[in-house]
Amino acid sequence: MIPGSEAVSAPPVLSVRDLVKRFPGVLANDSISLDAMPGEVHALLGENGAGKSTLVKCIYGFYRRDSGELLIDGEPTEIRSPQEARSRGIGMVFQTLTLIPALSVVENVALFLADLPAIPKLERIAAGLETLGERYDLKVDPWAQVRDLSIGQQQKAELLKLLLSQPRLLILDEPTRVLAPQEVQGFFQVLKRLVDDGLSVILITHKLNEVLECADRITVLRQGRVAGQVERTDATETGLVRLMFDRDLTIAPVSRSTAESAEGPPVLELQQAYTRGEGAATSLEQIDLVIRPWEIVGVAGVSGNGQKELGELILGSAPCIQGTKRLFGEDFTRRSIGDVRRAGVAYIPENPLAMAVNPHMTVLQNMAITQTRRYSRRGGLSIDWQAVESDTELTWERLGFRVPPHLLARSLSGGNLQRAVIARELSHEPRLIIASYLTHGLDVQSVHAARAALVQARDQGAGVLLISEDLEELSEYSDRMVVMHAGRIVGDFRTADADIYEVGRLMTGSQFAYG
Amino acid sequence: MSKLALLGVLSSAVFSGASLLYATLGEIVSERSGIVNLGLEGVLLVSASTGFAVTSLTGNPYLGVLAAVIAGGLMNMILGYLVVNRKANQLASGLALMFFGFGLSALIGKGFVGAKIVGLPRLAVPGSSGLPKLYASLLRFDILIYLAVPVAIAIWWLLFRTRWGLGVRAVGESPDTAFASGRNPRLIRFQALWLGGALAGVGGAHLSIAYAMNWTEYMTAGLGFIAIALVIFSKWHPLYAIAGALLFSGAVAFQLLLQSSGIQVSPFLLSTIPYVLTLVVLMAWGSRRRMAAPAGLGQVYEGVE
């Protein structure tokens, strides 16, 4: 390890000078400079798409930068591959961990050791892991198979794997995203011990509280540029928010539901509903939720706390193992996804390619796929493609964007794909819309169009469940908000009465207070 | 039934079990690296015929075994070229390799049908010399049989205790991660295929040079597919494969025993037991959601281009 005493006067472990990275059509990083000092946590703060991940991937040798310089200990350096980065003392923990589930922790670690002998002594490596684990409070059973570990433990294993090769700079890409709230505090303790030992840490995050809690220096990125660099001592929440968004966080709603007391039965009624989460999924517990026509209900929560599963429960892809689910006044607890959809439920999932479209079919075919019975003629022997086309045209006209209908879906950009899904789901006057990360991958204009379409549907009497991690979006568009934490609904209030800090506190659990 | 018949049945079970074990070990090695070789049947046939032909020509069974090992390795190199370099579908490539093996082995063996060879010498089981001569003659096995279990242990050691084995398993689970760790997934897959083919070659050679001591077309009669089933049964583990080979060849022996003792059970229904058992075992694991199959099995490694 690097002795901590040198830290104060030492040059930056890594300096980035005027780094530029272009992707087709996008300037992802526009002359970014920053220094990572030994013994410091340097936070990279920014919204999704601000260029944080691109920057660190350029540093780690995943991408080749277009121009600019990287300096290690003040020396200009080329890093062409992750291996080269590791050999120069840079380690990175990705959001998706790179451990092999079928191997044990110690085997995963051994795999990445550069000087592994032909007949490795795994016992010795395991002992090394245990020593390191003691030192940094990263206790993991070295002989356990990775697939048996919790995500938090896997992250510890990943950190140990990097630490064993004695890096000088650690890059952590949203490390707390996968952690349970009670694990987050422990994780910050680990970070503190690491920097106390002289390591330099670059922490990517979009969570203000984390930055204020553990960073020594903060670089805020906005739209690919450095929006500002501050020391922690000078940082304030409002100041950082202003740098991130270039405006204050508004809680003023655009429009609110006009129907105070809606007629008819609720579009959705969940009573004491439970699901069993398999694998990485969260189990839902004691879910009580009512959505009425003419309202948008926002679901706030840190990713992985059951929002996604809530959508799946309503759609019917996650079975309700206890409790009841009623849609439009009818019992749907045991009905199939097809039945739920035919009853008038639309579902906009977070990942269109994996969850909504077949890239090898045309846009039009994808438009028809959720409504095969509606468009089938002669008992299913033929499909009325003209009806599909005219319905689609109508929806596009209404939404104010269009997608070439005869192209294969795989030739569309991510944004167009999401647009196609939104258009499909909002055709046929749905009565309940589940929108999960609605604006994922959309440009600003389409974001507005998509949100306006939701409001429009609401104003025509649909109920909407809007799942988002973007508090701004939620407070702007939802009439009511529920907060999810660890698979339960922990808060439910009218957005107009919402205190954003209270929401934040509920989202993160009561372990640590916000602000 | 007589003790002699019993011994005879067990002895033949040991002979067929040894070929099966070698073939299974070969398939385990290649599947651990992520490549399923459905053409194993063809590989076995080509090495059996090559081994037999070389033994017949040179009169030296050891040279025959060596030739069979090389033939097995070369057959797998065809598969490697298709699925690793050309990124072809593994199942289709394996089946094509099987048909190739049908044809090539027939061509190689054409001139050797009915030929007589000096097979691998058989060594008496230690301690069997005191037995009556007839009994003792049934307890004489060739060197490949004595080596089968040690080889299985060696393969286990290689896969689970060496750096190379760790690389093979990593490539089989996640070629991208293996690449990130600085390994060359393509090279490792070729190495594993070569070793797998060589082991299958030993199995084929044992069949023709040591056990049957003749060459007939399609003499493997489905042994390759049994080995593929056995790989699944043994959870891709070389040591379990020993038990699996005993079970599969034991089932054959058992039905012969029953037959000779006059019990009316169809040998054909008995032969299905290992397969049905494998399926039942798979169902039992499946419900625990813990498959032991390498995660990258059958997947094309695209590489970074």
Added chain:
Amino acid sequence: MGNTPGRRGAAAFWASLAQISIRYGGVFLLGFGLFGLILLISGSNPIDSYRDIFVSTLGSRYGLSEVLVAMTPLLLTALAVALPSRIGLINVGGEGQMYMGACLATWAALTFGGLPGWFLLPIMVLLGMIGGAAWAAVPGVLRARGIVSETISTLLLNPVAPMIVAFFVFGYWHSPMDTNKTPIFSASARLPTLFGTRISLGLILGLALLAVFWFVMRSTRWGLEMRGLGWNHQAGRLNGIPNRKYVIVVMCLGGAIAGLAGMVLVSGYYGVLLANFSRGIGFMGFLVSWLANGSPIGIVVTSFVVAIILTGGNLLQLTRDLPYSVINILLAMTLFVVLARPSFTRKKAES
């Protein structure tokens, strides 16, 4: 496969036909060249051998009819793979499903041999399909419940079916003369043959089923839903398509078609049930479907070509003193060339 057929111009059609001819032509030239080398090494004259193969198959009415005879089971076993592959299922169990179909159909032939053909044959067809479907149902259910992948379970069940057939043939059904085959079926249990050749009604059945398959995939609601499942089952399921039902039904249909292939072989070709009547026709079907990329017309063309090679093998055995199996080398060489995808075989406008 667009949803708007007929929009493409004739020029585009000829261009794609030319492209296909180049692709196929190149593949076969290379495959034949490689096999020729092997023939040369083994002391045969490749040119004479090839002349034999083509003259014996395409050169006469009889030869051509024999090619169609060999092609019949391939059409069916290929379709048995192509149909499940449309929803991403890999059916490697055609061989076993075919044996089970043959087994049940034979039971009917032996038990009700006295019934008239118009009554008996539909029963045999039905039983053949049920036999194959039952053999595929187990993998289908296991896959639908997410317990065992259908690749593994179909593969495991393959060797079991011939053993069951052997159990019945050796134990109960064998003729007085042979232990490994049944008595010859009564005339009413034989599929009618066409044009005074050995081509059976099975060929018509196979072509008709391929046409139905083409129509279902192109125009119908079920075709659309299957395509919706084809890319990934999660997306299809979230779109409201009942994926589990489809997995089970489509697996069973695939098995039923393979079972029909077995029925067609015993009733239309052999007229008896041999204990081991197939050595890989089910696997060959997998390869044909794979080569044809699951397309119905591709299956017809590919089966025809494979049938030429297989039929030609018979002659090679007679005139060149080569084992029949040697023809497998030619087949495999051609497959290797396709699998290795040399640049001239790839589609040009791939984005």
